[in-house]
Amino acid sequence: xxxxRDAIRVNRERVERRMTKQLTVASMALAMTVAAFTSxxxxxxxxxxxxxxxxxxxxxxxxxxVEGAKKEGKVTWYTTFVLxxxxxxxxxxxxQKYPGIKVEFFRASTDNDLAxxxxxxxxxxxxxxxxxxxxxxxxxxxxxxVLASWDSPHLADYPVGETGREPNGRWVTITQYARAFGYNxxxxxxxxxxxxxxxxxxxxxxxxxxxxxxxxxAGMIIGGTLxxxxxxxxxxxxxxLGRQDMAIVAIGTAATxxxxxxxQYDACICAVHTLDILKAKGAPLGYVxxxxxxxxxxxxxxxxxxxxxxxxxxxxTDFLISADGAQKIMLDNKYLPQHPKLTAxxxxxxxxxxxxxxPARSLAGAAKWDRxxxxxFIR
Amino acid sequence: xxxxxxxxxxRLPLYSVLLLLILLIGPPLVSLVVSSFQTGALTPRAExxxxxxxxxxxxxxxxxxxxxxxxxxxxxxxxALLLGGLLAFIVERTxxxxxxxxxxxxxxxxxxxAAVYAIAWTLLLGRGGLINLALADIFGFFDLPFSPIxxxxxxxxxxxxxxxxxxxxxxxxxxxxxxMDRSLEEAALVAGARxxxxxxxxxxxLLLPSIIAVLLLTITRALEAYAVPAxxxxxxxxxxxxxxxxxxxxxxxxxxxxxxxxxxxxxxxVIGLLYLYTTVTSQTRRFATVTGKGFETxxxxxxxxxxxxxxxxxxxxxxxxxxxxxxxxxxxxxRFYAGPTFTDLGFGQYRSLLNYPIVVxxxxxxxxxxxxxxxxxxxxxVVVSWYSVRGAPHLxxxxxxxxxxxxxxxxxxxxxxxxxxxxxxxxxxxxxxxxLVIAYVTRFIPWGYxxxxxxxxxxxPELEEAALLSxxxxxxxxLRIIAPLIIVHLIAGWTYVFLISARELETSVLxxxxxxPVIAPLLIDIYSxxxxxxxxxxxxxxxxxxxxxxxxxYAVGRRYGIQMR
Numbered sequence: 043x044x045x046x047r048d049a050i051r052v053n054r055e056r057v058e059r060r061m062t063k064q065l066t067v068a069s070m071a072l073a074m075t076v077a078a079f080t081s082x083x084x085x086x087x088x089x090x091x092x093x094x095x096x097x098x099x100x101x102x103x104x105x106x107x108v109e110g111a112k113k114e115g116k117v118t119w120y121t122t123f124v125l126x127x128x129x130x131x132x133x134x135x136x137x138q139k140y141p142g143i144k145v146e147f148f149r150a151s152t153d154n155d156l157a158x159x160x161x162x163x164x165x166x167x168x169x170x171x172x173x174x175x176x177x178x179x180x181x182x183x184x185x186x187x188v189l190a191s192w193d194s195p196h197l198a199d200y201p202v203g204e205t206g207r208e209p210n211g212r213w214v215t216i217t218q219y220a221r222a223f224g225y226n227x228x229x230x231x232x233x234x235x236x237x238x239x240x241x242x243x244x245x246x247x248x249x250x251x252x253x254x255x256x257x258x259x260a261g262m263i264i265g266g267t268l269x270x271x272x273x274x275x276x277x278x279x280x281x282x283l284g285r286q287d288m289a290i291v292a293i294g295t296a297a298t299x300x301x302x303x304x305x306q307y308d309a310c311i312c313a314v315h316t317l318d319i320l321k322a323k324g325a326p327l328g329y330v331x332x333x334x335x336x337x338x339x340x341x342x343x344x345x346x347x348x349x350x351x352x353x354x355x356x357x358x359t360d361f362l363i364s365a366d367g368a369q370k371i372m373l374d375n376k377y378l379p380q381h382p383k384l385t386a387x388x389x390x391x392x393x394x395x396x397x398x399x400x401p402a403r404s405l406a407g408a409a410k411w412d413r414x415x416x417x418x419f420i421r
Numbered sequence: 422x423x424x425x426x427x428x429x430x431x432r433l434p435l436y437s438v439l440l441l442l443i444l445l446i447g448p449p450l451v452s453l454v455v456s457s458f459q460t461g462a463l464t465p466r467a468e469x470x471x472x473x474x475x476x477x478x479x480x481x482x483x484x485x486x487x488x489x490x491x492x493x494x495x496x497x498x499x500x501a502l503l504l505g506g507l508l509a510f511i512v513e514r515t516x517x518x519x520x521x522x523x524x525x526x527x528x529x530x531x532x533x534x535a536a537v538y539a540i541a542w543t544l545l546l547g548r549g550g551l552i553n554l555a556l557a558d559i560f561g562f563f564d565l566p567f568s569p570i571x572x573x574x575x576x577x578x579x580x581x582x583x584x585x586x587x588x589x590x591x592x593x594x595x596x597x598x599x600x601m602d603r604s605l606e607e608a609a610l611v612a613g614a615r616x617x618x619x620x621x622x623x624x625x626x627l628l629l630p631s632i633i634a635v636l637l638l639t640i641t642r643a644l645e646a647y648a649v650p651a652x653x654x655x656x657x658x659x660x661x662x663x664x665x666x667x668x669x670x671x672x673x674x675x676x677x678x679x680x681x682x683x684x685x686x687x688x689x690x691v692i693g694l695l696y697l698y699t700t701v702t703s704q705t706r707r708f709a710t711v712t713g714k715g716f717e718t719x720x721x722x723x724x725x726x727x728x729x730x731x732x733x734x735x736x737x738x739x740x741x742x743x744x745x746x747x748x749x750x751x752x753x754x755x756r757f758y759a760g761p762t763f764t765d766l767g768f769g770q771y772r773s774l775l776n777y778p779i780v781v782x783x784x785x786x787x788x789x790x791x792x793x794x795x796x797x798x799x800x801x802x803v804v805v806s807w808y809s810v811r812g813a814p815h816l817x818x819x820x821x822x823x824x825x826x827x828x829x830x831x832x833x834x835x836x837x838x839x840x841x842x843x844x845x846x847x848x849x850x851x852x853x854x855x856x857l858v859i860a861y862v863t864r865f866i867p868w869g870y871x872x873x874x875x876x877x878x879x880x881x882p883e884l885e886e887a888a889l890l891s892x893x894x895x896x897x898x899x900l901r902i903i904a905p906l907i908i909v910h911l912i913a914g915w916t917y918v919f920l921i922s923a924r925e926l927e928t929s930v931l932x933x934x935x936x937x938p939v940i941a942p943l944l945i946d947i948y949s950x951x952x953x954x955x956x957x958x959x960x961x962x963x964x965x966x967x968x969x970x971x972x973x974x975y976a977v978g979r980r981y982g983i984q985m986r
Contacts, residue, residue, distance in 0.1 A: 147777075155671060162463070162675075163851070179673060293950070304544075306549045323756050324756070420660065
């Protein structure tokens, strides 16, 4: 009798141990039981691991996520989004919808910085990050094997492709940024405003321009130029541009716009939305899109294989891609959201062709562009 | 009786401390050397290769970073030494009115990260900087394509780095300047020399060994500086070795092997300097300044000249405190910063910064990590310095080498080496406060040791011998003779290490994570990603809190120190 009870206990313990091991957090079991009772049996099997949870699309998904996320209490988000306004607004919107889940964000100034941190943290088996939102460095991060495949009902709206859902389901593009030539309207007379890329080679511009060394600025300009002009003519152009003594700085594109507004430089090659944001505040800034082609980078969102707060991670991810969540916030803040139902066109870009720095292009070209940047622009 | 002999037992603290030091230094050194010979270091595709050194040698051939590093280090350490030495002389040895203000200035800014100055002086002396605009206005440069002062140059970097390291030079020199034997100066005065002649012909030569020692130490510090080269040098295309190390880790994918190879070149440069340093300091050893003999610090009585000195102190106050704080404060309350334009006043930036969890955590982390590191360092130092001073010559040499060995790692190279070590040894300390304490203890132990060792050699053995002759036990000697005499030095060392740890950037920049942020790396993050008003607000907060912190810590230590005498 006692032996039998013991056997049952041992067996139960074994099952429990297995469950705690399988479930990323014990609380998930409770959340799912509650969910199963309240919504009846769901169409799909109940998610028991993070892998399953990350692909779970049952009608009770949001409920499971919210309940789990409230117990986790917080979510850690690494991104290269600008703090003001975008990160602040997204955090505000998320907390209005889901109160009680603290969003701890870490803002890396460039993708290079973000990728370095994530790769070293994961190599050291340090799993702090729950949600990763970089700009183009997805494949580099993925090479270290840290990314999970995931799915969400909200993803149904996004097409699969280079600037949509990644075929392996590891990331999805959530916004894109075009680059333009921004200038300080106090220091640059209207007749000196350039119209083409060749105008930047005029003596007037020597020593007056600034550009971030990030792969999404300097790297993209170099890669895009070689691609659109052709290797040979492109390289000649880049050598000539390099001789213009452009300041190459280790700060993000938003910070270079601020430096131009402050008069430290007359002009920058920087993101259109960052120019729009500061212009709207009344800063002395203007911008033009040079030539017929504009260069555009993408911003993706992705999940690590073992987030510390799995429910909150998925909840924030759903918020980032949903039409009534962060996608709407981006639209309201002059960003170009990726959600197909919210497509916005920037007036400065109409009639021009985009050259998009896709994650695949970034992976293939980054090292070469880095070398050209060093040899021709920094020396 | 016990199997362990009393002599072995007496050496137990020594052996445990030695073991600890070797554990701190060994693994990072090995990982640095190993990865410098690898391509794809830290990835599964790592392969043995000389490619990194080939790339570094090509860079050296082109001049550039190595040359810039040397000029920058020499220039800024001489600047810091002159600025700090002059202030130390005025404060310690003259009858200048309100000279306590000089102390206040130097101590108040000792914990301010150099990045704060780099940001403030860019706003003052950059192309759109207020001073540049004013000069342009006055001298009618307005339509010229250049600005009157170009801060993004080697000269600009030397100026800002010199200012930022002035307080350290001041602290390192004020001790030797204060404790100079006045009998020689008095002799000169009696012989009819004027005060300035005394300063030039008697005091300076007496101080020379200390000056050279401090100079060599500040050169090694300037060689490892990262903030000023990144913020001021890089836009002007002045690259140095530390920026090369850092940017190699920021490639896509990160090039740790290349960073290590640059790091090894920096290490070799520093070893050369340290060799010079040990040659010089082996001379200063002989200059024990506190002996059994009585001594007294003398104040040189200046006439009207003391008002010039007073003016100089006010100038320090303006340049080190008033101007930077004014410009940062002004920029921080703007809606956007556009030079001398008024664009709204508001404290919104401060509110939003204090709402970022990472900002508050960085302030508390910096203080906690610095306090832990300083305590650990002084505990280790006091043990090592006692054995070093009283031990046999060969033991002294071994101890000196081990404890000053971390000096060969420039800060950013140490950070790189620790990153590579603890990323590969997954004991879960990478990205935590623990690795920061390890980093600071390793990096700053030579500085803590400097204080405890300086205290220990000043205690002449004749004091201990006298006590022993009077039949005091060894334990009593330690407690009643050594402890009261050395505690002042330990407190001074703790204060100093605490303050330089609180402002540390170079090592921690590669070791912090979102969970273990500290102040200076976070300032660089916000500088490179945020708006000018936002970074100015953060810099102002750092200036005010760390300025207050430094003065409080120093005041408490000083009071305690005085009571102990």
